[in-house]
Structures are given as structure tokens and as C-alpha cells.
Amino acid sequence: MDKGCGPKNTISAATKPTLGKRALQCGEAMAILGTESRERKRSSGGGLALLWKTQVQLDVVNYTDHHILAKVVEDDGFEWMLTCFYGWPKSSQKKKSWALLSHLSTFVRGPWFFIGDFNAILHSNEKQSKFPPQFNQMDEFRLALDACNVADLGFVGYPFTWNNKRPGAANTRMRLDQAVANMGWREKFHASTVTHLYSHASNHRPLILQTRVGWRKQHRNSRAFWFEEACLLWEDCEKTVQESWCNVGSALSVLKRTKEKISKCGADLAAWGSLKTQPATEEIKNLQKQVEELSKEKATEENGSALLEARSRAQLAVLTNPGSVQVWSPPTGSVYKLNFDAAVFTSTRSSSVGVIVRNSLGEVMAGLSAHGPAVANSEEAEALACRKAIEFAIDAGFMDLVIEGDNAAVMKATASPRLDRSRLGHIYDDIRMLAAGFRSWSVGCVKRSANSTAHCLARFASQLEEELVWLEESPPPALDSLYVDASLLNDE
Missing domain, CATH: 1.20.5 (Single alpha-helices involved in coiled-coils or other helix-helix interfaces)
Structure with missing residues (x-):
């Protein structure tokens, strides 16, 4: 581990690293070589090494041949746990890796990050070989990470980290090396990136993590203010602009003075607009x-x-006021429109899904209200709801669909043909694979006001023990929303 000075720090990991002329033997906890500290555990089948600069506050908690657990203290006092991991390579021993992860979780309280060679993959697109991936092993890996409340941090660069370097059809490439972290760690270092580097000699690519605190993202409930012509309808708008413009301008240069005025005026308008509602x-x-x-x-x-x-x-x-609220619009011809939404219940972190399918006349063809799994955030809930909605549409026999949701990130990822390498990438891959079975399909992102029926059904699921399905009948929990949609449709 190499932590540099400045706004970003770096952690690098590679499999089977060397330590120069002197290697630490098994049982030798620490050696000081020059200005560096090194921790080494080695076995005949592989090994781990942890290197850190002496100015870094790091204490090794425990280690085995397959892990090193350490506590790191940042300059601002922020504490987090670091785990370097080496998974058992043989299929018959994979369960030992997951048992070790479970055991390590008992030592951790708070932010947790670990990196290393897990000798396992999370998703089928992380393997390129004539031999298919073993889905039961992928499921076990996912469950092990879920039990530790950690998630894949994604990566930048070449998609595979290991190559058996055999020619032709015998070649196999996999993403065996990964970096994962829990929510506490990700919230602190939310601007961090993991990059797959190039390796000339090794069959593993090194991983480098750049830990950046970065700029704080705007709170989801704190919406940015945009100045529009409609703002001029408020009596105090002009007064706010005039006062702001006249009270700034100490710079000698006209250009600099104008820049000061624009900056101050923008800040004052944002503060003024945050208190306003159309x-x-x-x-x-x-x-x-x-x-x-x-x-x-x-x-x-x-x-x-x-x-x-x-x-x-x-x-x-x-x-x-047609511009103030977006309303639901029907599909055209023989195409059906599927609206879905997710609800997240903060007390339990559980989620639920609501789905409504309607025809060009606005008539309800099918509806669903169902529970979902525990999720880390709303995007994960919406992505899972989208997948559930498409599975529901397939089971109901729909072939031509317009799919609408109100989460822009999810709809954009669903529509994108590119490989998604985020921690939710496997969900988006599933969505596109399922949707490929439709005769025709398209996606759209709408405001909550145009997705209210699906939202009602998602909220209603909290009262259910089992999922509820309606076929060619209006779901009672969403009657009011359906009434409003139908009324607006009839008046168009």
C-alpha cells in the first residue's frame, strides 16, 4: 500500500508480489526495510504482501495465508478497515474463501475496504473462455459479499485481470482481482477509482485504487435552482438581481468586476430561488x-x-399549467406501455416494486405489487424493479413494449448498449438480455407525476405478505391515480 501526499491517495495490489532480496518468512509479522513497512504471508500456492509508508497510520489486526486485516487512520482522524485477500484457487475449496470473509466481518465495525485476488467472478461477462462460467460459484460469491454488506467498486481499463496466456481456443481471461467496500467507506471516498494496469510479465494485472474524497455530491433532496423566464413573474425577482448586481464590484479591471457581479448574482438568485416554488x-x-x-x-x-x-x-x-407537471401518455397502435417504480423503506432498507401495463386506450392490461430485496440505495431498488417488471411482462405474454421509469440513471443504463462495469452492471446486463426477447421495445424516462400509478402499487406492497397480480382489471390501490390519468387522456 502506497499512500502519497496531496488530495488523493493510492493503494495498489497485485498477486504474488515480490519483496526484493529479503522476503519475510511465515510467522515474521513485520520488518522495517529502509523507510517502508511490509507485511508478508506466503504459502506454496500464492501469497500476500502489504507495503506502506512509515508516515501512514496503519496497524495490522490479524492475518492468515489468505488475508491481511489492518486498521488505517486518516489525517483527519477517519478510521477504516483494510483487508488484502487471496482466495483459494481450487473450486472444491471456494467455500473456505467465503467462510473467511464471514469470519473477518466479525472484526469489522464501520468503514471497510478490501482488495485482492478472489479467484472468483461475480458475473458471466467477467469470463472469456470456451468453458462456460459456473453460475453456482458466482451466486456463492455474491452472497458472501452481500453478507459482508460490501459491493464491487467497478473499474477503469481492460475488463479482465487474469490471463492464462495460452494461445487460440485454449485462452481464458477472467476478472479475478477486485476491490469492494461497504457503504461507510464509499460515502467517505465517493470519488475513488479502481484502475486495471498493464503487466508485462505476470498473468495478473495490478489494480490501483486512488482514494479521493472529492467534491460532495448535492443531496438528493437539495435540487439545483434554474433561472427561467417564469421567475420574472415574482415581484421580488428584479429587486434581488438589482441589489446583488449593484453591491459587488471592488476589482479594478472591468472584466474581473463583471465576473464578480455575475458570480454574486448567481449565488443570490440560487439562494432566493431555493425558497421559491412555482x-x-x-x-x-x-x-x-x-x-x-x-x-x-x-x-x-x-x-x-x-x-x-x-x-x-x-x-x-x-x-x-401543462409545463408544471408531466402527465402519463398512452402508447400508439398495438404497443403496450409498461410503467414501473420502486419504493425503499428506510427503517428496514427493504424495497418493493409496482408495475402497470396499459394499452393505447389507457386500459389496464396487467398490474403487479411485490416485495423486493434489501438495497443499498434507490438506484439499486429501481434497477431491480426494472428487471422484475420485464420478467413480469414476459410471463404475461407481452411482445411490444414501451418501458417507462422515473429514475434517469436506471433508464439511461438500460438503454445503453455499452457494457456496464458498475456494481449494478449485472442487473443492467440481465435487463437487456431479457428485453432482447421482445419483438420490439424502447425505454423512456418520465417525471414521478407521469409514473404515479406504478408508484402507488410499489408503496402498497409494504402491506402485502405475497406479491399481488391483476390481469385486465384496475388495481384498487391505484384507482385514484388511474382516474386522473384517464381524465387527462379523455380531455386531450
């Missing part, structure tokens, strides 16, 4: 909330009248 959008949200609350109440004549009035007002607000 009046029409706010009204629509309030009316939709009112409809939802009235729908939950016991049905009475008085309640029914109030519900109809609220629905009409919400519909009118949407129609008179």
Missing part, C-alpha cells in the same frame, strides 16, 4: 395530497362530493 406546482401538489387524504376516509355522500371536487380542481390545475 405557484402552480405548489397548488397541484396540495390538491393531489387532498385527493389522497379524502380517498382514505370512509365513503359518505359528503365525502364523495368533496373528493369529486378535489379531483376536478387538481385536473383543472394540471390542464391549465
Whole structure:
């Protein structure tokens, strides 16, 4: 491990490293050679070496022939656990690797990162050979990582890290070397990258991890403010601009003074705009909330009248402000439109999925409300929901589909023909493979307001013990949303 000075640090790993003229024998915990510290465990079938600079705060916790576990303390006091790993190469011994991972997790509390040669692959596209991958071994590897709450960090560079260097059809290439980490580590070093380097002599490519704290990503709930012509409708907009423009400008150069004014004006407008909401959008949200609350109440004549009035007002607000909220639009011809959504329940980290399939008349062809697995974040939940939705459509016999969701990252990855090397890449690969069975299909990203029916079904799944399917009938949990969609459709 080599940690340099400056804004980024580097960790490098390679299989079977050498330590120069003096190698540490098994049982010799540490040796100081010059200004470097080195930790070595070696066996006849492979080995591990950990090297770090003396100014790095690192303490070795424990080690075996197949791992080194250490605690690292950053300059700012941030502590994290580092594991260097070497998995058993024989298929009959793979379970020992996963048992060791499980054992190591008992020593870890907090951020955790490990890197090394796992002698295993996570996904079928990580192997290029005439021999097919063993899916049971891939599943066991995934389960072992899931049990440790860690995920693949992805990589940059050549897709395979190991090559048997045999010619022709006998050649096999695999991604055996990986870097994984848990959420605590990824949140601290969220701008980090793993790169596969070139190796001339070894059959393994070295991995280099560059740990960067980077710029903090904007909080998901903190939306950026965009100045639009509609902002001029607010009375205090012009006043904000004038005050900001006139109160800045100490630089001697006209150009620098103008740059100062623009920068200050932009910051003031952003602060001003963050407190504003489009009046029409706010009204629509309030009316939709009112409809939802009235729908939950016991049905009475008085309640029914109030519900109809609220629905009409919400519909009118949407129609008179077409740019404020996106509405669901039907497919054309004999094509069906599938909308899906996921819900994540923060208390349990569990997820759920909602799916609705409609024809060109807006009629419901099929619906699904089902539980999903525990997830790390909303993108993972949405990606899994997309895969579940497509599996549902295949089972229901649909052949021509428009697939819509409201997560831009998921829809972009689904539509992309490129190999996805992120930790969710295997899910997107599954989605494209499944969708290839359709006669025709396309994807689109919509706002939540145009995906509300699927969202209702996803939220409803939290009340279910088993998944619920509707065929050619309107799902009761989404009747209000379907009513609004149908009303807007009829008025177009």
C-alpha cells in the first residue's frame, strides 16, 4: 500500500508480489526495510504482501495465508478497515474463501475496504473462455459479499485481470482481482477509482485504487435552482438581481468586476430561488395530497362530493399549467406501455416494486405489487424493479413494449448498449438480455407525476405478505391515480 501526499491517495495490489532480496518468512509479522513497512504471508500456492509508508497510520489486526486485516487512520482522524485477500484457487475449496470473509466481518465495525485476488467472478461477462462460467460459484460469491454488506467498486481499463496466456481456443481471461467496500467507506471516498494496469510479465494485472474524497455530491433532496423566464413573474425577482448586481464590484479591471457581479448574482438568485416554488406546482401538489387524504376516509355522500371536487380542481390545475407537471401518455397502435417504480423503506432498507401495463386506450392490461430485496440505495431498488417488471411482462405474454421509469440513471443504463462495469452492471446486463426477447421495445424516462400509478402499487406492497397480480382489471390501490390519468387522456 502506497499512500502519497496531496488530495488523493493510492493503494495498489497485485498477486504474488515480490519483496526484493529479503522476503519475510511465515510467522515474521513485520520488518522495517529502509523507510517502508511490509507485511508478508506466503504459502506454496500464492501469497500476500502489504507495503506502506512509515508516515501512514496503519496497524495490522490479524492475518492468515489468505488475508491481511489492518486498521488505517486518516489525517483527519477517519478510521477504516483494510483487508488484502487471496482466495483459494481450487473450486472444491471456494467455500473456505467465503467462510473467511464471514469470519473477518466479525472484526469489522464501520468503514471497510478490501482488495485482492478472489479467484472468483461475480458475473458471466467477467469470463472469456470456451468453458462456460459456473453460475453456482458466482451466486456463492455474491452472497458472501452481500453478507459482508460490501459491493464491487467497478473499474477503469481492460475488463479482465487474469490471463492464462495460452494461445487460440485454449485462452481464458477472467476478472479475478477486485476491490469492494461497504457503504461507510464509499460515502467517505465517493470519488475513488479502481484502475486495471498493464503487466508485462505476470498473468495478473495490478489494480490501483486512488482514494479521493472529492467534491460532495448535492443531496438528493437539495435540487439545483434554474433561472427561467417564469421567475420574472415574482415581484421580488428584479429587486434581488438589482441589489446583488449593484453591491459587488471592488476589482479594478472591468472584466474581473463583471465576473464578480455575475458570480454574486448567481449565488443570490440560487439562494432566493431555493425558497421559491412555482405557484402552480405548489397548488397541484396540495390538491393531489387532498385527493389522497379524502380517498382514505370512509365513503359518505359528503365525502364523495368533496373528493369529486378535489379531483376536478387538481385536473383543472394540471390542464391549465401543462409545463408544471408531466402527465402519463398512452402508447400508439398495438404497443403496450409498461410503467414501473420502486419504493425503499428506510427503517428496514427493504424495497418493493409496482408495475402497470396499459394499452393505447389507457386500459389496464396487467398490474403487479411485490416485495423486493434489501438495497443499498434507490438506484439499486429501481434497477431491480426494472428487471422484475420485464420478467413480469414476459410471463404475461407481452411482445411490444414501451418501458417507462422515473429514475434517469436506471433508464439511461438500460438503454445503453455499452457494457456496464458498475456494481449494478449485472442487473443492467440481465435487463437487456431479457428485453432482447421482445419483438420490439424502447425505454423512456418520465417525471414521478407521469409514473404515479406504478408508484402507488410499489408503496402498497409494504402491506402485502405475497406479491399481488391483476390481469385486465384496475388495481384498487391505484384507482385514484388511474382516474386522473384517464381524465387527462379523455380531455386531450
